[in-house]
Amino acid sequence: MTALTIQNLWKEYGPQVVLESVSLTIAPRAFVALVGPSGCGKTTFLRMLLGQEQPTRGTIVMDGAPLPREPGPDRGVVYQRYSVFPHLTALQNVMIGPEMRAARLAGRLWGKARKGLADDAATLLHEVGLAGAEDKFPAQLSGGMQQRLALAQTLMMRPKLLLLDEPFGALDPGIRAEIHALMRRLWHEHPMTVVMVTHDMREAFALATRVIAFDRPRQRPEERERYGATITNDIALWPPRVAGRQTIYDADIPAGDEDLSRFAIQPGPPRPDQGALR
């Protein structure tokens, strides 16, 4: 149950102010979607939550303690690209996290420990819909399958905070709807708080409990450099969507069901002969 408190956060690169006076409290088990135009600093904000970059001013507190200054296993991440290791098979990609945590020198497990881990990994792969793809390399998987794999790889570490950087931005609409259903289910079933950066409004409202918009209040060219983006809208969904509980949003989608074909539009009657119109 991970809460985040962000107080008066600033990020500057030299004279350029990217983010200014961002203050935000994120409740445990929230699913926060960050939206905003490109270049408004939402990815920079996510990187600061990850520990990959440090704020220029301000503090980030996670569960009462200041955020560590580098990335760690308590915060998982899925990017739009490069989230899985191309040199490992799907199963190895899911196993590598626990393997590296257990064996600090060899980074590999053998024998019984390996067998147990492989079983867990295969179960999780099944859960994200990748059963049968265990021995495939990422290059042999479609974009949607790679993102499912990335989610499984991250969830193996049981992160307290899951950070998503436009994870589904490169996928086709159909594939995206399927993976949204999966994402909702994973958020319900795994005890984590999620922060997702997206440029897709529909996606934000389809998944999140709270949608936060970043934007620059000052847009004139001579102001853009010295005034950063900040929170311009903070919308809690109503009626609320609650982790692990069925709400109005899930009423028509039973938990664990991601088969969306029922909602497909039925083919209409055949069209009249087009040739006659020509």
Place this chain on the structure above:
Amino acid sequence: MRLINLTPGKGGRLLLGALPFVVLALAYLVGSALRLADNPGDKLLPSLGAMGRMIEVMAFTPDKRTGAYLLWTDTAASLFRLWSGLAIATVIALVIGLLNGVLPVMRALLAPFVAFLSMVPPLALLPVLFIVLGLGEVSKIALIVIGVAPILTRDLALTAAALPREQIVKAETLSASSWLIAWRVVLPQVMPRLIDSLRLQLGPAFLFLIAAEAISAEGGLGYRIFLVRRYLSMDIIFPYVVWITVLAVAMDLALRLLRRRLYPWAEPEGRA
């Protein structure tokens, strides 16, 4: 149909590929026959028969003085030097290149120095090597190492540094230490490139080997070529050159197969 859209089939590719070889062989045969018709004692373009006789002498007849089969002892001596040099260079490249590519502190410390070293012309150092390390095997192996290692190192460091930053951060969120990132994430991904880089360095490695052997050696492929040069023995030099080329091509092929076997995910089409 445009020329750009014309793709040869399997047989056509084989035929076209063989054509330059056939042309070269024919040109040699004609040239050789013409010169020999003019002057039966000509040594510049010996006939195939003459070369065959010398191959027989070098490869399958024991040397009168030492009782050794010269082609094979020469090959063994040269390959020992070449492989020792390449092996040492590869180990150096792996250690320094990885340190350099993974750790920014090491990059700041080593990258300018390695870049500087790689610009030293190795052959200019050959006299120094002979004086300091003596005329034995060590100086010849050292020349190959000095010539090949800096380039392998820089290539490896560049490849390691070019891995997407996301992968390193991702590994950190999967609890990896700096060591584990190098061992399980970076090393396996630079190995295919290292093998390719080694393939490209086979040519320079042979150059350094033959240069060192030409100046001072008691055996070896380069030594033999420069020895018989004094007698204008093209009937030995040509077969030796062809043999060296065949050796290099075989090594190149072996490395390519090794890469395909060990790192199927790195094949261009991404097919395993």
